[in-house]
Amino acid sequence: MDHRLQLLTRWVSQFPGFANTVVAPVAGDASFRRYFRVWRSADWREARGVARAHGAQVNQAFIVMDAPPEHExxxxxxxxxxxxxSQGVKVPAIVQQDLAQGLLLIxxxxxxLLLGQLNTANTDKLYGNALAELLRIQQLPNNPDDPLAPYSNDLLDREMALFRxxxxxxxxxxxxxxSDLAMLSNTFTLLRESASAQPTVPVHRDYHSRNLLVTGGDDRPGVIDxxxxVMGPVTYDxxxxxxxxxVQWPDERVQNWMESYRQSSLSAGLHSADAATFRQWFELMGMQRHLKAAGIFARLALRDGKPDYLNDIPRTLGYLSSASGRQPALRPFHDWLLNTVVPAVEVTLGPVPGAHQP
Known part of the structure; x- marks a missing residue:
């Protein structure tokens, strides 16, 4: 019996318009959180003030987030x-909350999802919208009452250790x-030092095609998760x-988007990097993130019973291979990755994109 589902059904039904709502599961994320869609019925008019405040309409859908307090x-x-x-970022409104029970109506x-909407005709437009929203996030003032924690060296190291x-x-x-452990330690140190040298901005930490939604009404993506x-490196998100x-794009396209963003973020005063410096930050930051992501995908499969994430490891290793191959200081890591890790991944998880290109 799903006690959490019963709990959230009782909880949401207490609000005007939701007494007899259907509760339908929605695709989840890489956490212990679950999401359900509910609908406000025609009797929403009984709560006219709430309805006006949140723009509610007859049969309007909402999301219930179920976040068990022992985990989230x-x-x-x-x-x-x-x-x-409040600062203009397109994140969901919080309609009701019960933090003690780990329940939100949003x-x-x-x-x-952005990932499912991309095609040859709209990719540049949708990515342009996502980059514009990112620039808005990076210019946000910190909340004086609850400032973002720094993306500390300890956190960077813990994330990279997931790969190992x-x-x-x-x-x-x-x-x-x-020898392997020493080589990994040297690699992690170089990546950590590069990240720490960058100017800091608000960092979403998971800004990608599964956490951005194409919504009606305007071009701006909805931002979730x-x-x-944290406050961290300007190139992380x-x-x-x-x-x-x-999803993977040709390198030339990635570089064009990156340079366009470098210029817009430079104009916004977020950094003073030239093109070569910014690209180096970008490349090394990507390695740190992909080390973390590859480790998380394995952990999701092994610990959390989510084996589908293993399918994303080869692509993530491909990014690591390409980026490390452009870094003379990381040649030991690159060679070891190609000679040791890539073969092991390909035997069990499938081909690693770009790993066998000269």
Missing amino acids: DCLPFVTLAQHWR EDFGDC DWLLQRQLGLELND FQDA LVSLLKDCY
Whole structure:
């Protein structure tokens, strides 16, 4: 019996217009959170003030977020949603909340994830919209009452360690000797130092095609899954979007988008980097993120029973291979990746894009 589903059904039914609502599951994310769609029925008029405040209409859909308190904390989501929305970022409105039970009733942005809407005719437009929203996020003032935590060296290191602990050792069963561990440590240090050298801005930390929704009404994407935001490197969210773990674009296209964003973020006063410096930041930041992502995908499969994420590991390794191959200082890592990790991944998970190109 799904006790959490019963709990959230009782909880949402207490609000005007939701007494007899249908509760329908919505695709989840890579966390313990679950999402359900509910509809406000025609008796919403009984709460005219609430309806006006939230733009409610007959049969309007909303989302219930189910975040078990023993696994998830809703407070960062609520705090950030309220602050970012007040500053003009298109995040969902919080309609009702019960933090103790881990339940939120929020605005519904629909099901049109950016990933599923891309085609040859609209990609530049949709990515342009996503980049414009990112620039808006990066210019946000910090909330004086609840400032974002820094993207600390310790956090960067813990994230990269996921690659070693979950992908290499647990998923692939690789035995790492002292030389391997020293090489990984040197690689992590170089990536951490590059990230720490960048100007800091608000960082969503998961800004990609599955966390942006194409919504009606305007061109701006709806932004979700932002509760882990920090103050961190200016290229982090950019590389998360342009070197997306779920979709890959030709390098020339990525570089054009990156340079366009460099110029717009330069004009906004977010950094003073020239093209070569910004690209180097971007490339090394991407490696840090893809080390983390590859480890998380393995952990999701092994610990959380979500094996479909294993399908995204080869693409993520492909990004690592391409980026490390352009870095002379990371030649030991690049060679080891191609000679040791890529073969192990390809035996079990499928071909790694670009790994065998000269």
